[in-house]
Amino acid sequence: MRRRAGGAAVTLARRPARYDVTSFREGLRSSLEVRDAVVRRGERRIVADLSVAPGEVVVLAGANGTGKTTLLHAVAGLLPLAEGEITLAGRPLDADGTWVPPERREIGLVPQHHVVFGHLSALENVAYGLRARGIHRREARAEATAWLDRLGVADVARSRGARLSGGQAQRVAIARALCPGPRAVLLDEPFAAIDAASRPLVRDLVRAVIAELGVPAILVTHDPGGDARSGDRVVELAGLDPEIYPEVP
């Protein structure tokens, strides 16, 4: 399957990829572009403009309520843009007259809340993306099992999502996002519930897989000293439209 990470072992200590000219040219073709985007949230307007190269992890920073989750949801296709455009690998996802539904975007999302499907087992959660693409059940489950193992949660493979602990659920959500070999990865506070001892390993694993896949990634975190270090650069979200909310800095 195209650009799938497969079951190959990932070296946890691997350094983030640095790009030569060839991969830079490649990057121009497969970056994630959010241009002059406006997303409405109730009476609010979230504004954003950013570009993420393939293999790059952009850390999205900003105070509570500035719209980081809202922006990720717009890129994932869970919320429509009111203005502007989003393209991935040069393909419009949400632009003039074009709106690609979430299931056809091939974007891996680790959500901030309700991270797994509660009624499905951990294994079914992770296999979900491959099954949705028509991959045979046995192959999807084998691949999902390998990903659960990579994330250190193989022992809860048969447990329902609703019965997982917070950290277990976050690991399963990470496995679910990465397993199908996404074209872009969106991580919303993905390590918040993971214990301190395993957090650096999980963080490095995610970083290594994104480099391996060579896809753009956005990481939302409020942990500038720890999690944000696994990013390549920090982008401060412009946030709420200053013309409407002048009190917001």
Ligand SMILES: Nc1ncnc2c1ncn2[C@@H]1O[C@H](COP(=O)(O)OP(=O)(O)OP(=O)(O)O)[C@@H](O)[C@H]1O
């Ligand atoms: N379902 C909703 N309906 C209306 N407004 C919403 C909804 N969800 C969020 N908002 C508002 O949209 C704004 C952006 O919320 P969002 O969750 O994207 O912020 P955030 O930057 O991710 O915050 P945090 O750092 O606290 O997670 C906030 O002002 C919030 O109150």
